[in-house]
Amino acid sequence: MIGFIGAGQVGKTLGRYFAKHGVQITGYYSRSYESASKGAELTKSQAFKELRDLITTSQLIMMTMPDDRIGDMAVHLGKLNLDWKSKIVCHTSGVHSSALLEPLFQQGVTVASLHPMLSFADEDYALKVLGQTPLTLEGKGTQMNELKKILQVVHLKVRELKTEQKSLYHAAACIVSNYLVTLMDIGIECLVKAGFEQHSAIELIEPLATGTLHNFLEKGSEAALTGPIARGDVGTIRTHLQAISKENKHIEEIYRLLGESTLSIVRKQNQLDEYTLDGLKEVLQNEKGNNRNYQKNENEK
Structure with missing residues (x-):
């Protein structure tokens, strides 16, 4: 039986997923009883007004709340005079590890973090793809195997992670998700400044962006990378x-920073000579390469 502390997008989606796969949902507790009621309605469970009652009736407690509240909630729970034997408490923060739940571990609770590499902006879409989405799990305690069994029963793809690597893992997730959106937005801004309307700019980049992502996922970075840096077009980069x-x-x-990072992929492609690679690096760093003679390379492209 699973109880949820927090009835936001993550909590409701996970609750719906577990319920869909036959796992009993005890219910929801939230700072807003209205939110808890909504989660309970979606999962045919109960909305709790008292946190103690949710804990007592649940074996697995999922803390699906904002990251900044998890530590304080763990301290609060640890002070409750409850029978914590056989209980599992798991939060869903991407950046924080199970170490944030240490006050509960000291009470004999099995503590863990379970993070889906997924955006929950659209709950229905997230529910649809959750079963095909890898989740990372780390934690400690006597009931870790029981937690893994629960996740296996509902067919979730779980990858175990070392506690000390959690922050680096989450940084990677932010880069490929949040910063991908930022890069797309920057590209759109450049197109708008070039004279395109917003909707036209989006239409222009859609096939390029989706095609690039497809090639990367299918072939890897070296095969997917094309463009002026891969070709050694120093003049184009300067322009x-x-x-x-x-x-x-x-x-x-x-642009300069991303270009320098891209050079590491270009080197792995092993298609450009050192002279051209050095010229690309100089232009990207500080434009000192402006006066070098790259006419041969540019004529041969």
């Missing part, structure tokens, strides 16, 4: 930088 610099110095700096 890009000059154009961007006139519009937005901040975007210019982002």
